Amino acid sequence: MIDPVTDPLARGLARHRAVTPNRVTAVAGVLGTAAAACLATGRLRTGGALFLLRFLADCLDGKIARLQGTSSARGALFDVATDVLCVSAAYAALAGWAVAHDRASPALAVAMLGALACYGWSLAQRKHLADAAGLGDGGSRLIDRTDLPLLDPWLRLCRRLDMSPVPWAVECETLVLGLLPLTGGPRFVVLGLGLGLAFYVVATLVNLRRMWRITALPPPKEPLVLPDVDVVIATHDRPVLVREAIAAVREQEYAGRVRTVLVFDRSEPDLTLASDDPLRPVDVVTNVRSPGLAGARNTGILAGIAPLVAFCDDDDLWLPGKLDRQVRALQSGGPPACVTGIEIAYDGTTTPRVPAPADLELRHLVRHRVMEAHPSTVVVRRDALLTRIGLVDEEIPGSYGEDFDWMIRAAGAGGFHLVAAPLVRVRWGGSQFSRQWATIVDAIDYGLAKHAVFHDDRRALARLQGRKAFALAALGRRDALRWAGRTARTWPREPRAYLAAAVALHLVSADRLLDLAHRRGHGI
Structure with missing residues (x-):
């Protein structure tokens, strides 16, 4: 759900050399530490808001690493260590405040933190066993049954619906440490700790069952010969x-x-x-x-x-x-x-x-x-x-x-x-094919005649019409404005319609616009 926000943000940040994945991870660590400090002192709404900002930063570092091609084992270790420390500190801070102010019993706080520790151990151990068995998915497919009467019907339903049997840990953390303190304040602290306890108990049981099944698998086969x-x-x-x-x-x-x-x-x-x-x-x-x-x-x-x-x-x-x-x-x-x-x-x-x-x-x-x-x-x-x-x-x-x-x-x-x-x-x-305007016009006409799929989608049709209008404007053709108008009527939000009109009216040159686009890694 967060990808529509973080994907364009990561692409924008990745263009700046000063922005590195490790620096983004460090920012997430600072925000997480500040969130834990606020939760420990009862400033729950501020702590919840800071934890949500930490979550946003944590979503960005991996995406930026992939975009910049700078992924590394040390960077991944830094990211994981920061996540574990921030989440553990925030849970401990929230539980400590709740116990100190009689919002939750010490037993609930200890049980929740113990379940968190068990979940972390079971997750790490399961991934280690899965890697040794050659399971790239971490053994996540080995969950069709647990032999536990309350869980098996739920797992079968999840299997039919092709969904995860439990929420992802990050969703639980975001709810308990971010959304509930921010929106509900002290009233929802006990609810959050109870939800966290339930999640980590169920997730630990599922991980233990996966580990049991992984250890029963035969040794992985020798890798196949790679094809020519x-x-x-x-x-x-x-x-x-x-x-x-x-x-x-x-x-x-x-x-x-x-x-x-x-x-x-x-x-x-x-x-x-x-x-x-x-x-x-x-x-x-x-x-x-x-x-x-x-x-x-x-x-x-x-x-x-x-x-x-x-x-x-x-x-x-x-x-x-x-x-x-x-x-x-x-x-x-x-x-x-x-x-x-x-x-x-x-x-x-x-x-x-x-x-x-x-x-x-x-x-x-x-x-x-x-x-x-x-x-x-x-x-x-x-x-x-x-x-x-x-x-x-x-x-x-x-x-x-x-x-x-x-x-x-x-x-x-x-x-x-x-x-x-x-x-x-x-x-x-400089010899880029993108400036052979007459050929571009002919090729666009050919593509529109060949692929009916363009005519079934107004935005797709407008994109090609806009490219044709821009090419005609670059050639100085009189019909460039007519094609720019046709593009705007097909899809008013197609930017090439207005770029073509600007070139046709001699407000800016086609080469100038193309050069600006290329500097940002785009075409027209």
């Missing part, structure tokens, strides 16, 4: 950048075979780039299909045989850990493709951009070109690529937006796994 991967890099007149792209692919820490298929498009192939390395071979081929990026990518796809296919543009760089994390996600089953976040390098600045899972759903993709899900991040199963999804569309004018077209088809053919970290560096430069 074909990485298609289409290139044209970028001799230096393409060498860097190839090197980044070959340096991936992945135990399987990674074959780079380098496709030269409308240029003489450089055979010196070929390699017969058994684990990291490089094959150099020439585009034998239609000239352009789409034909070159399809040439590379059809030249390979590996069960997994990945793409990388010749001016982009894969970052360490990308391929291994994506292949392991695909091996878990489910969607046929996997994407990651990116970091955009433009004019000396680097901007991390990581999509949320909801961004990759078809209904969202048609409304927003999710540039975070960049083609250089894609890894896809070959069988799905050649059947349900299909090759890259070579009929799109100038191959403009071919990746967007492919993403829409992939979303409709099973969707995507997401590794929520910026694992590809996308380098934007």
Whole structure:
């Protein structure tokens, strides 16, 4: 429920280098300590408000770490230690105040704090056993029965409804230490302590049952051999950048075979780039299909045989850990493709951009070109690529937006796994395709004619109409204002309508607006 608030806030904070995950964690620690001090001295409403602010800060540090690509074991330890200390101190402070002012019996306070300690031990032990057994979900699926008559009917109902059998601990903490002191004051202190006791007793019993079942599991099987991967890099007149792209692919820490298929498009192939390395071979081929990026990518796809296919543009760089994390996600089953976040390098600045899972759903993709899900991040199963999804569309004018077209088809053919970290560096430069305005107009018309889904959603239709209006304005075409007006009528809140009008009226140049957008890691 908090994600709609924290996701945009985290994206905004992650752009500032002074904001680091550890500093946000430290702020959460200070707020938690202040909340405990207020609760201990009876300033319950102030303490509750401070604890809610601590909860907000605690939701941000992990998101910022993923967006900035700075996740670390020490950062995670600092976060966990801060959480444990703040929550324990707040519970102890609230219980101590309640006992001192005859709001609760000492037995209730001791029982609540004891249940909290038992829950913390059982949770840590359960996760340790689950990791040893190779259960990535911490053994959370092993909860269909406890052999306890009062809990089993509830667990069966939760299983049918696909919901958690108990509230998350953070929800209990937020209610008992934040909302109840803030809204109810002293009247609800005993209620909160009672709810906390009930939650931690039930959660401890569930954890103990999970631990019992985990210890009965057979030892984990040896890991399967990792599949081969074909990485298609289409290139044209970028001799230096393409060498860097190839090197980044070959340096991936992945135990399987990674074959780079380098496709030269409308240029003489450089055979010196070929390699017969058994684990990291490089094959150099020439585009034998239609000239352009789409034909070159399809040439590379059809030249390979590996069960997994990945793409990388010749001016982009894969970052360490990308391929291994994506292949392991695909091996878990489910969607046929996997994407990651990116970091955009433009004019000396680097901007991390990581999509949320909801961004990759078809209904969202048609409304927003999710540039975070960049083609250089894609890894896809070959069988799905050649059947349900299909090759890259070579009929799109100038191959403009071919990746967007492919993403829409992939979303409709099973969707995507997401590794929520910026694992590809996308380098934007002066030769950016985004300024080929005439081609953009033709490609948008082609996409509107091809995909009926755009016409079923006014916001999606307005987005493409607005892009066309902006391109027409950049070309100085007279019909730019007409298309800007059409865009505003379709969806008045589409900003491209007004940007296009500003360019058409010569209030600002298209290049200036595009440069401002690129500096913030956006397009138009």
